Amino acid sequence: xxxxxxxxxxxxxxxxxxxxxxxxxxxxxxxxxxxxxxxxxxxxxxxxxxxxxxxxxxxxxxxxxxxxxxxxxxxxxxxxxxxxxxxxxxxxxxxxxxxxxxxxxxxxxxxxxxxxxxxxxxxxxxxxxxxxxxxxxxxxxxxxxxxxxxxxxxxxxxxxxxxxxxxxxxxxxxxxxxxxxxxxxxxxxxxxxxxxxxxxxxxxxxxx
Numbered sequence: 174x175x176x177x178x179x180x181x182x183x184x185x186x187x188x189x190x191x192x193x194x195x196x197x198x199x200x201x202x203x204x205x206x207x208x209x210x211x212x213x214x215x216x217x218x219x220x221x222x223x224x225x226x227x228x229x230x231x232x233x234x235x236x237x238x239x240x241x242x243x244x245x246x247x248x249x250x251x252x253x254x255x256x257x258x259x260x261x262x263x264x265x266x267x268x269x270x271x272x273x274x275x276x277x278x279x280x281x282x283x284x285x286x287x288x289x290x291x292x293x294x295x296x297x298x299x300x301x302x303x304x305x306x307x308x309x310x311x312x313x314x315x316x317x318x319x320x321x322x323x324x325x326x327x328x329x330x331x332x333x334x335x336x337x338x339x340x341x342x343x344x345x346x347x348x349x350x351x352x353x354x355x356x357x358x359x360x361x362x363x364x365x366x367x368x369x370x371x372x373x374x375x376x377x378x379x380x381x
Contacts, residue, residue, distance in 0.1 A: 219258030234259025
């Protein structure tokens with residue numbers, strides 16, 4: 174049987190309907206052949222919209238993550254657009270060595286946000302805020318596990334939105350390879366900014 178493919182270039186937010194569909198497709202593909210790899214193509218802003226407005230609970234991302242961890246199939250992940258927040262976790266959670274990113278895709282990790290409280294009583298707002306902190310700590314631990322960075326490093330970077338292009342995502346451990354034929358060799362052969370300065374005879378003054 175040919176390799177199995179699951180396209181998650183969905184309505185780009187992780188909302189319940191999307192989560193249910195993705196998990197159902199993952200389980201179906203495992204049923205079809207539990208030995209073939211599944212390719213998970215990711216283009217998602219996670220549980221937020223492009224403007225940062227929360228549209229889904231963090232549990233949506235965790236639900237897909239748990240399903241990925243339970244499958245017998247090898248999960249290979251590919252970022253084809255954006256992998257923001259929980260979507261970045263799903264990208265990093267793929268099989269080590271088989272996590273990919275298109276050259277102009279973007280990844281970003283950020284703290285979960287408190288959903289709109291509306292006319293909710295103050296005590297309920299506090300309960301929600303505590304749940305967001307719990308979700309943040311869980312996200313930090315999982316990202317630390319899959320990227321190889323310390324919990325302290327991930328937590329510190331997540332204090333503010335941390336954007337990564339494909340090269341930075343690879344350096345940070347979110348992915349293993351950039352899907353641009355020949356790009357990695359070109360980047361490896363390119364001189365560093367410091368080397369360019371040395372060749373040009375430019376001397377950098379400390380503190381400038």
